[in-house]
Amino acid sequence: MQSPFFFTTILCSLLHFAAVDDRILFPNQTLVIGQTLVSQNQVFEMGFFSPGKSSNRFLGIWYTSTPDVVAWVANRNHPITANQAASFMIYGNGSLVISSGKSII
Ligand SMILES: *[C@@H]1O[C@H](CO)[C@@H](O)[C@H](O)[C@H]1NC(C)=O
Numbered sequence: 294m295q296s297p298f299f300f301t302t303i304l305c306s307l308l309h310f311a312a313v314d315d316r317i318l319f320p321n322q323t324l325v326i327g328q329t330l331v332s333q334n335q336v337f338e339m340g341f342f343s344p345g346k347s348s349n350r351f352l353g354i355w356y357t358s359t360p361d362v363v364a365w366v367a368n369r370n371h372p373i374t375a376n377q378a379a380s381f382m383i384y385g386n387g388s389l390v391i392s393s394g395k396s397i398i
């Protein structure tokens with residue numbers, strides 16, 4: 294069983310993220326499952342999603358007004374399975390990186 298501290302820490306980091314800005318991802322800052330980035334004009338949203346009834350997760354960009362309409366998928370051929378953690382990050386050199394555990398997808 295996870296300690297309450299664990300959940301408090303997670304919750305605080307999520308709230309912190311939401312409160313700071315959902316439009317900016319700084320170098321080395323991670324975007325995890327459940328978090329999204331919203332474009333400045335609020336047309337696009339980016340994050341991990343599961344299409345339809347699939348439990349696989351993909352990093353994608355969709356229309357905020359119609360989340361079922363996905364405009365771009367990063368890891369189409371390398372889905373993240375339901376039980377895997379995943380995060381997205383932009384390195385300081387501009388490379389986009391999706392990680393799961395210690396491996397880079
Ligand atoms: C990001 O992390 C790398 C590796 O730990 C580090 O070398 C780099 O300075 C960091 N960049 C920023 C902007 O924090």
Ligand SMILES: *[C@@H]1O[C@H](CO)[C@@H](O)[C@H](O)[C@H]1NC(C)=O
Binds near residue numbers: 384386387388
């Ligand atoms: C950015 O840094 C990573 C880690 O050092 C490296 O694997 C990647 O090739 C670099 N990307 C570019 C565009 O130089």
